[in-house]
Amino acid sequence: MSRSLFVRQMVTYLVIILTALAILAILLSSFFQNYIMETRTAELVREGEAISQYIGYYLSGLIDTRTLHYQYQVIDRFLGVTIWVTDARGYIWSSHNSTQLDAVEWENEKLTIDEFVQVLEGNTITRVGRFGESFPVPVLTVGMPLKINDKVGGTIFLHSPIKGINRTLRDTYMSIWRSAIISTVLSIFISYFITRRITNPLIEMNMISREIATGNFKRRVKVKTRDEVGQLAMNFNAMADSLEKLELMRRSFVANVSHELKSPLTSMRGYIQGVLDHTISNEDREKYLAIALEETERMNRLINDLLDLSQIQTGQFSLDIKVLDINETIRRVLIAWEDRINEKGMDIEVDFDQEARLVEGDPDRLQQVIINLLDNAIKFTREGGLIKLKTWQYKEKVFVKVEDQGPGIPEDEIAHIWEPFYQIDKSRSRVKGGTGLGLSIVKKIIEGHGQNIWLNSEKGKGSAFIFSLRAAKKA
Numbered sequence: 001m002s003r004s005l006f007v008r009q010m011v012t013y014l015v016i017i018l019t020a021l022a023i024l025a026i027l028l029s030s031f032f033q034n035y036i037m038e039t040r041t042a043e044l045v046r047e048g049e050a051i052s053q054y055i056g057y058y059l060s061g062l063i064d065t066r067t068l069h070y071q072y073q074v075i076d077r078f079l080g081v082t083i084w085v086t087d088a089r090g091y092i093w094s095s096h097n098s099t100q101l102d103a104v105e106w107e108n109e110k111l112t113i114d115e116f117v118q119v120l121e122g123n124t125i126t127r128v129g130r131f132g133e134s135f136p137v138p139v140l141t142v143g144m145p146l147k148i149n150d151k152v153g154g155t156i157f158l159h160s161p162i163k164g165i166n167r168t169l170r171d172t173y174m175s176i177w178r179s180a181i182i183s184t185v186l187s188i189f190i191s192y193f194i195t196r197r198i199t200n201p202l203i204e205m206n207m208i209s210r211e212i213a214t215g216n217f218k219r220r221v222k223v224k225t226r227d228e229v230g231q232l233a234m235n236f237n238a239m240a241d242s243l244e245k246l247e248l249m250r251r252s253f254v255a256n257v258s259h260e261l262k263s264p265l266t267s268m269r270g271y272i273q274g275v276l277d278h279t280i281s282n283e284d285r286e287k288y289l290a291i292a293l294e295e296t297e298r299m300n301r302l303i304n305d306l307l308d309l310s311q312i313q314t315g316q317f318s319l320d321i322k323v324l325d326i327n328e329t330i331r332r333v334l335i336a337w338e339d340r341i342n343e344k345g346m347d348i349e350v351d352f353d354q355e356a357r358l359v360e361g362d363p364d365r366l367q368q369v370i371i372n373l374l375d376n377a378i379k380f381t382r383e384g385g386l387i388k389l390k391t392w393q394y395k396e397k398v399f400v401k402v403e404d405q406g407p408g409i410p411e412d413e414i415a416h417i418w419e420p421f422y423q424i425d426k427s428r429s430r431v432k433g434g435t436g437l438g439l440s441i442v443k444k445i446i447e448g449h450g451q452n453i454w455l456n457s458e459k460g461k462g463s464a465f466i467f468s469l470r471a472a473k474k475a
């Protein structure tokens with residue numbers, strides 16, 4: 001797959017580069033060909049006009065034959081052309097040739113060719129070819145009328161061998177194609193590296209994703225660029241990170257659940273066994289059976305909490321949102337726990353800014369939140385401590401605060417206490433009868449309401465849990 005992407009990419013690059021270069025080369029070649037031919041033709045036309053002028057001077061006696069021939073020679077040498085001057089009947093009157101196009105002596109030959117007629121009619125012509133059968137090799141011919149006293153009195157033909165022109169053209173073609181080949185080779189290298197840069201991380205990601213699928217979360221992609229591929233690699237790594245974390249959480253969750261279920265089961269088994277085989281005396285039976293019953297209740301609570309948590313986590317729980325008085329909920333929990341609070345000799349301070357504080361939420365779930373927070377506050381505060389409960393409204397929100405004077409929570413633990421089974425001092429928390437699920441359920445319930453929960457705490461200075469709720473709209 002990845003290999004074919006690389007090949008595809010390379011082939012695409014090459015096709016584009018080669019096509020562009022070929023088009024460029026063809027255009028440049030034809031441009032140069034035209035340019036060279038036109039320049040040469042223009043030269044021949046200019047020199048033809050000069051010859052015509054000199055012949056005019058000669059006929060009017062301004063220069064003599066020698067000077068005229070001298071001029072021919074100059075032009076002939078300079079341009080390397082064969083020059084014919086004919087009279088009106090077509091007889092070659094004067095021929096000059098320094099190019100050794102052929103050895104034929106042209107003077108006094110008669111021109112019958114069509115081109116001669118056209119020139120005699122006053123046209124200037126350009127031809128490429130052997131000019132009838134006149135030359136053994138192709139030549140560029142320019143023919144123009146020879147005007148004497150503004151009348152066509154003959155013709156001038158200049159023949160330039162194509163070979164010279166072709167050589168120039170060939171040189172030009174050569175340099176065009178040479179640069180085309182060099183740039184092709186260069187661009188093959190460049191596109192190879194560019195393609196590699198794109199496909200390498202993709203190949204790597206492909207391999208690593210296969211490893212992740214088999215359960216190895218350790219490897220990450222090397223991020224080398226900041227472009228889209230680099231961003232993809234970065235996101236891929238982030239995804240691998242969270243998968244790894246999730247997998248760790250899942251494993252520790254299973255381990256925790258098994259452990260939490262195992263210890264009460266073991267002790268229950270011990271007590272029941274003792275009762276059955278009479279290692280426990282008759283007087284003690286009741287006491288141990290009561291402990292076993294307590295353990296079943298603990299397990300029951302744990303399983304209920306786990307069910308709650310799994311329902312919340314899989315999104316299977318639906319909130320039954322109603323308008324309720326949160327102050328009333330708090331009061332009811334306090335009344336239910338009056339004995340427990342009195343037993344511990346604790347003081348409760350309630351600070352409601354209003355008799356009833358109406359909010360929108362699920363009454364049962366919010367009661368669960370209050371119970372969990374208050375349970376923690378009572379559990380972790382020393383005997384005779386003070387717990388403050390406060391509710392107030394700010395704009396569209398109602399805030400609830402549960403504050404205690406317990407041991408507080410160290411700063412580096414604050415982020416973790418919301419995780420399932422997390423307990424700061426495992427052995428001590430366990431003695432107090434918890435499993436570490438309370439706060440994770442609380443957080444999920446509050447988040448399910450679209451609200452937030454915060455914790456202000458410092459080690460040794462107590463803790464304050466504050467959460468928000470949506471205030472009920474006034475009817």
Ligand SMILES: Nc1ncnc2c1ncn2[C@@H]1O[C@H](COP(=O)(O)OP(=O)(O)OP(=O)(O)O)[C@@H](O)[C@H]1O
Nearest residue numbers: 376377380406417423424429434435436437438439
């Ligand atoms: N008010 C508090 N004061 C001090 N520590 C607290 C307080 N509330 C929670 N904690 C710490 O956070 C941990 C997690 O609390 P959480 O309510 O989730 O579990 P738990 O109370 O131990 O068990 P559970 O709630 O399942 O019975 C606690 O074990 C405790 O260490």
Ligand SMILES: [Mg+2]
Nearest residue numbers: 376434438439
């Ligand atoms: Mg708790």
